[in-house]
Amino acid sequence: MSGERFARIVFAGAGAWGVAAAALLYLGMGPPAAGAAGAGARFYAVFLVITLVWQFAFFLIAADPARYRALMVLAMLEELSFCMAMPLLAWLRIAPWAAAVTAAPAAALLALFWLAWRRTMPAAGTG
Numbered sequence: 001m002s003g004e005r006f007a008r009i010v011f012a013g014a015g016a017w018g019v020a021a022a023a024l025l026y027l028g029m030g031p032p033a034a035g036a037a038g039a040g041a042r043f044y045a046v047f048l049v050i051t052l053v054w055q056f057a058f059f060l061i062a063a064d065p066a067r068y069r070a071l072m073v074l075a076m077l078e079e080l081s082f083c084m085a086m087p088l089l090a091w092l093r094i095a096p097w098a099a100a101v102t103a104a105p106a107a108a109l110l111a112l113f114w115l116a117w118r119r120t121m122p123a124a125g126t127g
Contacts, residue, residue: 003119007065007072010116014075014109015058022051054078065120072117079110 025048058075061068086103089095 003116003121004065007116007120008062010112011058011062011065011072011075014112015055015062017105017109018051018055018058022048022055065116066122069117069120072113072120076110076113076117079106079113082106083110 054075057071061071061075065072083103083106086095086106087100090097090100
């Protein structure tokens with residue numbers, strides 16, 4: 001499989017996964033305090049909106065991986081930040097340790113994004 005095809009599959013799959021996950025959270029399968037009024041609910045809503053924006057960035061990368069290869073680095077940083085934030089929040093006792101497990105899919109996506117980035121690297125001397 002070519003590097004570009006691999007990247008298309010990885011980023012399209014990541015976008016679809018993220019849209020589905022965000023949709024479930026919007027439909028009420030979010031954290032227990034999601035329905036509570038106040039700053040927590042607002043932060044949760046903003047998190048979901050930003051999550052959806054990233055899914056569309058993943059679809060954009062999937063449409064033309066060679067053109068948007070530089071954006072893959074930002075996508076890796078996005079996944080890395082989540083991978084680091086969830087265990088940190090658990091360690092600080094802001095979130096339960098069970099929440100840290102939610103970083104596992106992000107870690108898998110981080111690895112796949114890195115592979116896609118490596119596999120779409122231009123050949124030496126081509127630009």
